[in-house]
Amino acid sequence: MEPFDALLRDALVVCAVLCFPVLGAAALIGLVVAVLQAATQIQEQTLTLLPKLIAVAAVIALGGRFGFGMCAALFTDALNHIPAILYALS
Numbered sequence: 001m002e003p004f005d006a007l008l009r010d011a012l013v014v015c016a017v018l019c020f021p022v023l024g025a026a027a028l029i030g031l032v033v034a035v036l037q038a039a040t041q042i043q044e045q046t047l048t049l050l051p052k053l054i055a056v057a058a059v060i061a062l063g064g065r066f067g068f069g070m071c072a073a074l075f076t077d078a079l080n081h082i083p084a085i086l087y088a089l090s
Helices: 002-040 044-089
Strands: none
Touching: 002 044
16 A cells, blocks of 8 residues: 555645645735725625635636646656556555
């Protein structure tokens, strides 16, 4: 099960690397908008959605090539590990 464990660990690392910048940008923009809403006493729920959406889209657009490369490398590793995983199962 060693090859499968390594592949699973790599998949979790790729997921973390791809998700954390997007979640960080959304949290940071949400915090800034919440502070501005508290300072101006404007409590409009739709005001928070558009800046978060723009920030998340920008992070995905800027890091898309990098993320696609990581996913492609993970897929290639998964295909290369198939014989070792099948051998470990038998």
